[in-house]
Amino acid sequence: MINKLVKKIEENKAPIVVGLDPMLSYVPEFLQKKAWEQYGETLEGAAEAIWQYNKGIIDAIYDLVPAVKPQIAMYEQFGIPGLEAFKKTVDYCKEKDLVVIGDVKRGDIGSTSTAYATAHIGKIKIGNNSYVPFAEDFMTVNPYFGIDGIKPYLDVCKEEKRGIFILVKTSNPSSGEFQDQLVDGKPLYELVARKVAKWGEECMGDSYSYVGCVIGATYPEMGKALREIMPKQYILVPGYGAQGGKAEDLAPYFNKDGLGAIINSSRGIIAAYKKPEYAKYGETSYADASRQAVIDMREDINRVLVSH
């Protein structure tokens, strides 16, 4: 799946992943109204609203980007109907041949991580049958448990040719509270990065590992150091746009081949129609605004990559 991701990034000339993190407040009135008419102001109604909203965006952008990253929390907050909308979204994106990164940030002891890996990137055997519970291509994983919390994912990655992105340095303001603490004179996130590089060796695709990492866009200096520690890791970079990361800051995350990083934008794309520069599209053409925002983001990032 990492080979497919790299190929699609090259074909689209877009190292971009669109974060499908719908908030009810992003969903245009007309879609909300339709959903309430059908299901009432219920969990089912909210789930329908975010699903229809997603579908509009996916239809508008699927030919421009290699990948999407639905954040499961945004669905989980609508209970079972919300998780059904998550599944519908994943399935629809796969129909459109998009690479799907499940942003689930799971992490636990071994036997439990096996269950999470099965749920998101694996298969479950029931009697003589086998099922794919959620069918993402990649999932994000928390490293706090160390290798025996990670190994079950590696096993499933090898078996299924799917992948994971392990949190190394997150994009939020307080990420340094634990991640930046010095261990033998080096920040903890560097130790995590060295482990990720090592773990990734046994899951190599053609040029990159099935085991990637997450590093926030807000730390270009750290990005540079971490890039060197993990040359074979794809870096999933959240924090561009809404969280303050600028295209100029992104160059250090890429390798000399112009590959090795994929930049996430969520709100900046999916709620583009709410921004002054795309206001002309209006609510009913929210998906066209998202398409234009992708085009603009692609240009913004490629400008920096060319001069890199």
Add this chain to the structure above:
Amino acid sequence: MINKLVKKIEENKAPIVVGLDPMLSYVPEFLQKKAWEQYGETLEGAAEAIWQYNKGIIDAIYDLVPAVKPQIAMYEQFGIPGLEAFKKTVDYCKEKDLVVIGDVKRGDIGSTSTAYATAHIGKIKIGNNSYVPFAEDFMTVNPYFGIDGIKPYLDVCKEEKRGIFILVKTSNPSSGEFQDQLVDGKPLYELVARKVAKWGEECMGDSYSYVGCVIGATYPEMGKALREIMPKQYILVPGYGAQGGKAEDLAPYFNKDGLGAIINSSRGIIAAYKKPEYAKYGETSYADASRQAVIDMREDINRVLVSH
């Protein structure tokens, strides 16, 4: 909710939480057969099998223990039907007046953590209505993001009088890989513990905080040090029984008042009928075996607490 947990622990004289972590291989043949007859060897069938299995155990133990801890991964691996079984299990436990600790180990940046807190211990507003998506009383949380990944949970705890258990030192063999790294001469888990104690100050119940922590049963020495750092935290202790923790090791996790810790057993209780000492119950009386295992565990732990 922490007050209710403490009260129920005292009433039952049982600082015990039963981990409802069903594996399909634990479910007795006769229940599996019934589920396959009804739904086939499908995700729905598996979900029905684990739900019926859980129900039998809950009916057999609810008057003996204060709390249960369903591990969501074990349900998530069966997709949407599995998560429906999770919800049914939570709801049924609440009907039986059990305190429910959702073992979900979520953790993310602020806005995403808000969504997770809403999903598991909060309420979601949809138009003029408000819904409780999953309705646990407590949830487990990963600290890797630092305070702004934790604050949304604290806010919901205060609002809803529900609680969280933050991972400090996990029970798995490789937990030390990052958690034991020395930061200013002290292990990282101690730094996390000091933060947990601080964060918990603003969410106090009568004698304990709504913010507890998780420390594996396999480290009695660490338990002692961490108990002192976090006198107001309830410690959720996994790893007793199947993972190798012994009752003798548990004393340091408790305060002098005999409170302050709650010991989890999963497989040792729910799959008791598979152990030689409970084999006499047989498959069909698997729930009676679980009941006896709870009684034996209670005795085992109280023996140590008395001499404490």
